[in-house]
Structure formats: C-alpha cells, structure tokens
Amino acid sequence: MPRATSFASKFYRDTGLVLRTYPLGEADRIVVLLTREHGQVRAVAKGIRRTASKFGSRLEPFNVSDLQLVHGRNLDIVSQAVGRKGWATPIAADYAKFTAAAAVVEAAEKITEDDDAESGQHYLLVAGALSAMARGLHxxxxxxxxxxxxxxxxxxxxxxxxxxxxxxxxGPHRSFSAELGGVVCANCRPPGALAPDASTLEYLETLLHGNWEHVDAAPARVARAASAIVAGYVQFHLERTVRALALVERN
Structure with a gap:
C-alpha cells in the first residue's frame, strides 16, 4: 500500500503550452513546456516520433494541452496529452506570424528558465501573444x-x-539606458545611452500597457525604432541572445 501511494504521488496534472521540442533517441522527443502552475517543465514524450504516436500533433510548438505528467529523476514524462488549443497551423501558414511566434517562444523559454514564481502570468502572456498572432489581430x-x-x-x-x-x-527624459533600466535624466545619462525621440518612447510605453489603438496607428519608422530598443533591453537583462529576433519580418 505505501508503495502505491508513493507511485501515485509522482503524477501531476497541468495545462502546458509547447515552447520547443528536440529529438531523444530514435522515437522520443524532449518537450519544453510552459505550464500554468509548475512553470517551465522539460519532459519526455515517448514514441512521439512514430507514425502511430498517441500524441499526434498535440505536443508540437505553439499548441496547448491538458497534461498528465510523471516526475522523473532528470526529466519528467508525459503520460497523457489532451489537446485544448492549437495555434501551430495558422501561425505556420504565414511567415511574419511564424518568425514572430518563434521569437516569443524562444524568449519565453529563456525568461522562465529559473522563474516559477510567476508561472501563471508568464503562461497567460505567451498564450495571449500566440492567440493574437494566429487570429491576425495586430x-x-x-x-x-x-x-x-x-x-x-x-x-x-x-x-x-x-x-x-x-x-x-x-520626466520627461530623452535618453534611454538598458543597463540602468529605462529613461535617464541628463545628469545620470551614461556613455552610450540611446536618444530616442518622444514618439518612440511613448510607443514603448503603449506596448507595455497594451494600448493597441495607439500601437496600430504608429508610423512604421517609430515601430522599427522601438523594436530595436526592446530587443536590446530584453537581451541585456537576460544576458543571452534571442536568435529568432533577427528573423522577424518588420513593416
């Protein structure tokens, strides 16, 4: 009886969004998941590369499933996956959507690697971004x-x-320093600080707060300038390169 209780305690359930997969052996894959309650999880999907796999396309990047997993010594194991939402097909059909979505999941993997405390918020942010891309909202x-x-x-x-x-x-201030964490005054401006115009700084703030009416109306010049600042800021604080950002199609 104690053995059965111990075995049962290894199982857990969660909703997971697939960030990335890579091969393991001849038939298996390691699936990198962002879950609602357990943060980032790396788990083995056994037999997924076989034609008759029970998982089908449910464990492909950009898709969401209700999962049953088993705690493992080094990697967890996916024992069940019931598909909930699938954004892979509409995203893969459009190059601009695909490259942007690839950057989202790559960044999400790096951002959540050691951060389980806010797993629910991170999950909702990624799911919201992929859903909006798949539906062509912006x-x-x-x-x-x-x-x-x-x-x-x-x-x-x-x-x-x-x-x-x-x-x-x-403020208002007209210099921006990724190292110091945002806009800086003339007295604090470090060497190499950026000097974006007021419209670019305003656009950056609307991106943060999700003011889509303003974002959608912004000139392409402003959006491109802001994108460069966002990429630099994020990669500076992650101390890692998000390689997919270089492939994103910009207007």
Whole structure:
C-alpha cells in the first residue's frame, strides 16, 4: 500500500503550452513546456516520433494541452496529452506570424528558465501573444514587442518611462539606458545611452500597457525604432541572445 501511494504521488496534472521540442533517441522527443502552475517543465514524450504516436500533433510548438505528467529523476514524462488549443497551423501558414511566434517562444523559454514564481502570468502572456498572432489581430512584430515588454517586466526588469531609472527625477527624459533600466535624466545619462525621440518612447510605453489603438496607428519608422530598443533591453537583462529576433519580418 505505501508503495502505491508513493507511485501515485509522482503524477501531476497541468495545462502546458509547447515552447520547443528536440529529438531523444530514435522515437522520443524532449518537450519544453510552459505550464500554468509548475512553470517551465522539460519532459519526455515517448514514441512521439512514430507514425502511430498517441500524441499526434498535440505536443508540437505553439499548441496547448491538458497534461498528465510523471516526475522523473532528470526529466519528467508525459503520460497523457489532451489537446485544448492549437495555434501551430495558422501561425505556420504565414511567415511574419511564424518568425514572430518563434521569437516569443524562444524568449519565453529563456525568461522562465529559473522563474516559477510567476508561472501563471508568464503562461497567460505567451498564450495571449500566440492567440493574437494566429487570429491576425495586430501586426505580429508589434505583438511580439508587447509580449517582450510585459514578460521582462513580470520577470522583474520593468523599464521606467516616467522618472529617471537611476535617481528618480520626474520626466520627461530623452535618453534611454538598458543597463540602468529605462529613461535617464541628463545628469545620470551614461556613455552610450540611446536618444530616442518622444514618439518612440511613448510607443514603448503603449506596448507595455497594451494600448493597441495607439500601437496600430504608429508610423512604421517609430515601430522599427522601438523594436530595436526592446530587443536590446530584453537581451541585456537576460544576458543571452534571442536568435529568432533577427528573423522577424518588420513593416
């Protein structure tokens, strides 16, 4: 009886969004999941590469499933997967959507690697971004940038746009430093700080707060300038490169 209880305790259930997969042996794959309650999980999907796999396409990137998993010594094991939402097909059919979505899941994997505390928020941010891309609600690159701003803020690196990130002097300020965490005043401006125009800084703030009416109406020049700042800011604080960002199609 104690053995049965111990075995049962190894099982757990959660909803998971597939960020990435890679081969393991001849028939298996390791699936990188972002779950609602357990943060980032790496698990083995046994036999998934076989034609008659019970998992089908449910454990492909950009899809969401209700999962039953088993705790393992090094990697967990996916024992059941019931598909809930599938965004892979509409995303893969459009290059702009696909490249932006690839950047979302790559960034999400890096951002959530050591952060389980806010797993629910991170899950909702990624799911919301992929859903919006799949449905074509906004420009995919803008959805990506908004996701990045929100996710990096949830992770603890929220940029300041209203006061100097170093001394707290109220703005408006016209310099931006990724190292110091946002806009900076003239006295605190470090060498190499950026000097974006007011419209770009305003656009960055609307990305963070999801003011889509303003985002959708912004000139392409402003959106491109903001994208470069977002990419630099996120990668500086992650201390890692998000390689898919270089492939994103911009208007």
């Amino acid at each position: 420009d995919p690159a803008a959805i990506l940038d908004s996701y990045l701003m929100r996710a990096i803020s949830v992770a603890g690196w929220a940029p300041s746009f209203t006061v100097c990130a170093r001394c707290g002097e109220p």
